[in-house]
Amino acid sequence: LHAIRDNGNDTSIGIDITDICRRLDIISNGEDVSVPVAPVEMDPVETPMDEDNVDYSKLSDKEVEEEIERLLKMRKEEDRQRKSRAPASTPATTNAASSVQEDKHEEEPKVAVASVKRAAPESSTPAKKDASSSMEQTIRVEVKRLDHLMNLIGELVLGKNRLLKIYDDVEERYEGEKFLEELNQVVSSISLVTTDLQIAVMKTRMLPIAKVFNKFPRMVRDLSRELGKQIELEISGEETELDKSIVEEIGDPLVHIIRNSCDHGIEDIATRRAKGKSETGLIQLKAYNEGNNIVIEITDDGKGLDPDLLRSKAIEKGMITEREADGMSDKEAYALIFRPSLSTAKVVTNVSGRGVGMDVVKTNIEKLNGIIDVDSELGQGTVIRLKIPLTLAIIQALLVGAQEEYYAIPLASVLETVRIPLDEIYTIEGKNVLRLRDEVLSLVRLSDIFGVKQVYEGGEHTYVVVIGLAESKLGVVVDTLVGQEEIVIKSLGDYLQGIEGIAGATIRGDGRVTLIVDVAALMNLAKGINVDIRASAETVVKTKTVPSDYVVLVVDDSAMDRNIMKKSMEPIGVKTIEASNGQEALNMIKSSEHSIDAVLIDIEMPRMDGYTLAGEIRKYSKYKNLPLIAVTSRTSKSDRLRGVESGMSEYITKPYSPEYLESVVRKNIKL
Template identity: 45%
Template sequence: MSEFSGMEELLQDFILESCDLLSDVDNKLVELEKQPNNTALLNDIFRGFHTIKGGAGFLNVKAMVTLCHRTENLFDKLRNGELTLNSRVMDVIMDATGVVRDMFGPLSQRQQPVSADPALLAALDEALAGSAASDAAPAAAPVATAPVVAAATTAPATASGAEPNWATLMQVIVPAAAVAAAPASTATPVATQPALAPIPAQVPAAVSGEVLPAAAPAKTPAKAAPAKTNAPVSSSQQENTIRIDTNRLDMVLNLSGEIGLTKNRLTTLRTEILQGHSDPNTLRSLDEAVSQLDLLVSDLQNAVMKTRMQPIGRLFQKYPRLARDLARQLNKEVELIIVGEETELDKTMIEDLNDPLVHLVRNAVDHGIELPEERIAAGKPAKAEVHLTAEQVGDHILIEIQDDGKGMNADVLRRKAIEKGLIDVETANALDEKQCLQLIFLPGFSTKDQISSVSGRGVGMDVVRTNIQKLNGRIDITSVPGEGTRISISLPLTLAILPVLVVRACNQAFAVPLAMVREIIPIDPNVIQEVSNKPTIVVRDEILPLKSLSHLLGWEPTDKPAFGVLMQSAAHSFILAIDSFVGRDDVVIKPLQNIRPKGVAGATLSGDGSVVLVLDMEDLMNNKDVTPAALRTPEYYPG
C-alpha cells in the first residue's frame, strides 16, 4: 500500500501547485542573478520555497524537507544580508532547485523520492558557512540521485478543475509540522526507493529529458550514468489537467441553457407541423428557431474552445533557466527576453511545442550567439539577446525566436550539406538563399564538426520541423550574416477545429488544410511545361511542380483536372491538380479506428451527411510524381 494512502488528493494538489511555484522560483533566480541586491525578489523566492517545504513536511516527504530546509536557510541568510550572492552560491542554489524538481517524479507515482546526494547537501552547508564566498574556489558539482520517473505535472487536478488552495491550507496547518519534520543536523533520511540512473543536478527545468552538464568543474561519482541528450518527451510526462477561468465555464453553462430552451421551442413547432396545425407563422417561427439554434451552437463551440486555451507563458517560463544554464556552460553571456506571455493557445499544442522550442532556444544560444570576445571584436555588446515572442495574427499564432548573433551563411550551409552527402552538387547549386536556409531541417544536418553534449548530431532541427508539421504549422527562417537569425513558427489557434478547403477528385470529396492553401488557379494543359522530366507550371515567374490528386491517391482519374490549388508546406510549394472544389469549411477531425490509410489524417462529415476524408499532404507527397507525358495523353483525360 502507498505511504500516501488517504492523502492522494492532497498529494496531487501539492505536486501541481509546487511545480508552478518552483518554475516561478527558477525564473526569479535568473532575474536575481542580474539584480543580486533586489530584496523583493529574494523575499518572493524565499516565500515560494518555504511553501514547497511546508507542503513536503505535511506529507512527510523527508528527503525533500531535508534539501528544502538547507536551501531555505541559504535564502534566509541572503535576504538578511548575512551572505553575499555570487556565482558559486547561485550554482549551488540552482543545483538544489533542480533536484527538488526531480523529486516530484517519484511523488507523482505515489513513491517517496530518494535522498539528495550528500555532495549537494555538503555544498549547501559550505555555502551557509560562507565557504562559497569566493568565485575562484571551484566546488564539486553535486550529482542528483533522485530518479526521474515522470514529470511532476502528470498529476491530475481536483475533480472540480478549480485552482488548488494548497498554499492557503498550508498557512494554517503546516508550520508546526514543517518545523517538526525539518532535521536539525546534516544527516539525510534513509531512501525508501532504489535509485535509478543518476543524472547531473544541473538539469534545467525546461529541458524535459535533455540533460546539460554542470557549468562548473564537476566531480562525478563513478556510479553516475552518462547523460542522455535529445531525449523526446514521453506522453506520460505531459499534463493531463487544465485550469479554466470560472467565467468561461459560466458562459458554457449559460449557452447550454439557451440551447435547451431553443430545443424545446423546436420540439413544439415540430409537433404542430406533424399534427397539421401549422400556418405561415409556424414556418416563420421554425426558421427563426433554427437560426437561433445555429447561432447558439456556434457560440457554444467557441466557448468550449476557449476552455482549452491556455496562456503560452506557462510554457515560456521554463526557458530563462534553460538559456541561463546553457550560456554558463558555453561561457557565453545571453539574456532571454520573453514577449507575449499572455497569448493563448490550445493546451495540447502548448505541450507539443515544448520539444521544438527547447531545440530552438538551445540552438540560438549554442549556434547563433558568439563568445563575448568575438562579439566585442565585431562591435557588439558582450551580452547577447535572444527574443522569444508570441502574438495572435488573425486565426493563427505567430511564435518567433530571434537572436543578434552571427547569423547563417547560405554558402556554408550548402557546402556542409554536400560534405555530409545530404544533397548532390547539382541540387545544391540550384538552391537560392532561402532554400539553403531550409537545409538545416534535413535529418543528419549539422554545422558542428564535433559532437558535444549540446549539439552536433543533426537531429534537433529535424525534430522541430516534424513536430511543427504535425501541428499543421509552418516554420520559416530569415538570417543575415553578422546580424542574427529569426525563426518564425505559424500555428493554428486550435487543432480541435480545422479550417479546410473541400475539393473533389474522382467524384469524391476530400479536405485539405486551409493553412497550406495559397490560392486556386485554372489549369490549361497547354501551359504545362517539363522541367527535369517533371510537370510544372509557371505562376508569376515562380516554377511550381504539378501533382495530380488522383495520382497521389493511386486512383484512375475520371475527369480532366480543371483547377490547381497552390499549396505551401514547410518543405516546398506545389500545385495540386483537382477536378473541382466545393469551398471552405471548418471541420472536426475524427480518427479512423484500426486503420491508417496512406495520406489520410482523419475523416469528417459534410453538411449533407457524407464522409469527407481529411488528407495529410506531406504523407501523400511521398508518392511518385506523375510524368508530363502522362498528363498530356488522351488516356489521362478520359472523355
C-alpha cells in the same frame, strides 16, 4: 529576514539559516540598488527548484522522507564547503548594497551569465481579487471531461453542417416559399449558438504558453555558463493561450531550437566584441495570435546561417546534387537544417552538433498541423517562426474533388486557388510546372497521388490549389472546388492508421465521409510522381459515347408504372432495366452487372421503400453522384424534405408528363 538572520542557525535541521537569509537579503537589495550578483551566488537559491527534476507527487511517503533527508545532507555539505572556502565573506556580502555605491566606478571582471527580460504588458492588469474570493470562483475539472465535452461539440458542429446543407437544398427546391424565412432564422440561430458554444469550450481547454516559456530562463542561464557566453533571454507574449494538448507537445521542439540558438547562433564574448556587437547576445522568445493560429518566434542576434555552407554540407552527405544546389535559393538552403544528420558544427558538444534535433522539431510541428519557417542574415542573426493552430479538434478546410472522390485540405496550408488553361502547363525534366506570377511552381494532380481512377475529362481548364509549408510550395491540380467548410477531425482508427498522405477523416454536411489530406506527407509523395497532366487529360476516353450505352434502372412495385416510365425513356434511346422493390434494386446495383447511370424510384414499395433505397445507395462512395430521381404520388413538403435527406437528386410528383421525365433524365445523365 533580518530578524531570522540575527537569531543565527537553525540547529534542529543543521541548515545555515544565516547564510540563506544573507543571500535573500542580497536579492531584496537588488530590487532597489544595482547590486552585481555573481552566478555562483544564485546557485544555492535556484538549484532546489531544478534538483534532478524529481516529480515528488509520484513518490511514496517513505521515498519523500528519504528524498528530504538527502537534500538536507547535501545542503549541509554545501554550507560546510562554502565556509571552508570563504570564511570571511559573509560580512562583506551582507553590506553589498552599500559597498556597491562606493566602488561603482571600479572595473569588474566579466562573467559569463544569462539574464532574463520579460516584455511589459501593453495595458495594466486589474488588481487581483483576494484569495478567498478566487477560491470560491474556481473549480477543478478532470481533463477527460473536457475532452469528452470537446468531442460532443465536434458532433454538434457536424450536425450544424448537415443542417446547413439540407437548408441549402431545400431553399433551392422551394425558392420563394414562406416557410423558408422561418427555417432560415432557426438554422442561423442554431449555427450561431453552436459557434459560440464551440468557442466557449475551446477556451476552457486553453492554457497560457507561459507553462512552457517559464522553464527557459533557467535553461538559458545554465547553457550560458556551460558555453562561456553572455546571453540575455527576452520573453514576451507568455499570456498567449492555446489548447492544452498543443501546450504539452510544443515544449520539446522549443527546447531544441533555443539550445541551437545558444550554441550555434550566439557567438562567444571575444567574437562578438571583434564584430562590434554587444558582448551580451540576445535571444527573443515571442508568442502572439494570428487568426486561428498562434505564432511563436525565436530570434537571436548571432552569426546567422551560411547558405553556401549548408549547400556544401548537404552535397557532401549526398542529400542533394550540385545541380540542385545551384538552383537552390538561400531560403531553400536554410530549410536544409531540418534534414536528419545535417550539421555545420565543427565540434560536437553535449548541447548540439550531432545533426539530430531540428529534423525532430520539423516532424513534431507538422504533426500538430503546424508550419515552421526560417529566415536568416549571415552575421546578423536568425528567426525561426512556428505557426500552429489553436486547437487540433476542429479546423477550417478547403473541400476539393479529384474525379469522383473528395478530399479536405487544411486551410492553414492553402495559399491560393487559381483556374488555368491546360496549355499553360509545361514539362521541365519530366516534372509538370506552371509559371505563376514570375514564379515556377511544381504541379501534381491529386488523383495521381492517391491513385484515383480517371473516369471523365476535365475540359480545357483545371483548378490548381497552391499549398505551402514554410518556403516550399506545390500546386495541386484538382477537378472541382467544393468550398470552405469547418470540419471535425476524426481518427481513421488502428486498422487504417499510417496511410501516407492522409491525416484523418471528417463527415461533411451532406453526410459523406471525406478524407483529410496530410499536407507535409502530400508534398513528399509528390516528388515521386512523374505523370504528364496534359497528356493524360487528352487520352481520357469517355466509355459511353452513344445513348444506347446508358442504362436507367426503373424501380416500382407497379408493373404499369414501370412501363410508363420505360416508354418515357424511349425517345432518349437509353437502355432500361427494372426492379419491383427497393431490395431487388439494391442487389442489382451492388452486383455491378450493369453500369447504371440513373435510377427512377417509387417511394411506397414492399420490402424496402424508396427513401431507404436512396439512403443505402448513398452509403457507397462510388454511387455518391449517381442520379436518384424520385417518381411518386407523395406531394407534401415533409415528403419532399425527407427525399432530400435520403439523397434523392430530383423529386417528381405524379401525374407527370413523359416529356418532363425525359428532360429530367437527359439533364442528369448529360445527354
